Amino acid sequence: MLQVAELRKSYSGTEVVRGVSFAVAAGECYGLLGPNGAGKTTTLRCCLGLTASDGGHISLAGLPVPAAARAARARTGVCPQFDNLDPDFTVAENLVVYGRYFGIPRDLMRERVPRLLEFAGLEDKAAARLDALSGGMKRRLTLARALVNDPQIIFLDEPTTGLDPQARHLIWDRLKSLTASGRTLILTTHFMDEAERLCHRVAIMDRGAMIAEDAPRRLIGAQIEPHVVEIYGEGVREFARDTAPRYAQRVELTGETAFCYCRDAAPLLESLQAHSALRALSRAANLEDVFIKLTGRDIRD
Amino acid sequence: MTEPLIERCGLRYLHVVGRNFLVWRKLMYASMLGNMADPMIYLVGLGFGLGGFMPAIEGMRYINFLAGGMLCYSAMNSATFEALYSAFSRLKIQRTWEGIMHAPMTAADVVLGEWIWAALKATLSGAAMLIAMYLLGLVHGLRPLAVMPVVLLIGLAFSGLGLIMTALAKSYEFFIFYFTLVITPMMFLSGVFYPRSALPPVVQAIGAVLPLTHGADLARGLTLGTPMAHPLLDVLVLAGYATCGVSVSVLLIRRRLLK
Known part of the structure; x- marks a missing residue:
């Protein structure tokens, strides 16, 4: 689903990603862990073709990035770290309008919206304004929005940062159901318990390099x-x-x-x-x- | 290594225009009132109030002279506000553009969409002014409608310039410079309120390269039937500003977003 080879990226002379390589198989939940500034978000942005890399090869959903990044994004879902839902629209409108950016026909979208709202547990909130939603609801809506194009691979950048325990558990439950349905997830997080719960494999990044990669239990067994x-x-x-x-x-x-x-x-x-x-x-x-x-x-x- | 600048001539930017239209529709009446009221107050206040003391200008009543200029001024303001404040809030505050680019849309799609959208809002303001001119009996018949494509062009020129400012802005405060140093002087140098011939030659020369000058000359000619000195040049200058504006803003915003 995703192959990254020898990825490099510098910002004004400082190398923030130094030759990172990894591959994520279809159906896998893969976690990118690392302290602040480890290069996780930059790596994700490069994978989506949203940041120009300085070297390396990326293949996302079978397509070369950045050369075919737009087409690759059409097969991908993104749940960003910072909320960028459209505050001018209602909950349902957010989904419908987002579907248009993927060129999804109106009828198909009309069919999908109720299911997406159900997935997010927002069935009664279809006509609600965004400022009426809690942080957890917004995050669930963002997650539902990442699914408008029925993607096989979904990127999640710190999906539960800033949420209370109840809201986190609900998000975990939704992510597990996505994994159970065979989708590939790539997530960054600061919460080790989250990674241990959700990820089949995790990679630990530090100072732009990948320093360990394995199944969480195996990593614990081998390292400590x-x-x-x-x-x-x-x-x-x-x-x-x-x-x-x-x-x-x-x-x-x-x-x-x-x-x-x-x-x-x-x-x-x-x-x-x-x-x-x-x-x-x-x-x-x-x-x-x-x-x-x-x-x-x-x-x- | 970056994504190709413009892959192929798609119409994806229309999704961005559509998104903005949907938001606008929700606040349509308030927005139209704002777009129309301001220039009309100027037109009626200055046109009748000040105009009563004024001799005929270039063979026409002052309010007629002013109306042609206000039409362009209103289009300029509309496009500028949309391309600065509204676009910047979608870029920085709401992160709307970031969200759009997580979908299969490129920075160029976003900027083209915003460029056209701001120009359409300018066209709407221009249309409102034209209606006011009809209502006040300043223009007659169908011929003045020919000014509408020019209003769109003025919109595209100022929308492109505004988006360059947005690409460079760190906060809303930055736009004050653009208004004080560019938009306000342009208003006084482009023959909106009085003929440029009233200004010293050096100042006239500066005015001659400004887009609003060419817009005002065209608009007056088309709405009031006054002779136009160089209509083709006027169109080319406006088209030049529009093309340069949008090209530079695509490059700058792309660089800013694809860091």
């Missing part, structure tokens, strides 16, 4: 010990220095918290019994641990 104990409280520094390394394979002290990565958490937890001032959170390793391990704990702005 299965258990994580987070310890904090009075005396955590001494504990992290003197005691924890005896029981954990890896100990990382960040600020006031020690992250202990263990093959078996029991002995470490037992040793904590003697330190009543310390508090601990024991949990399974997740994609976020992998992400932090690979991209570091520094803040990126």
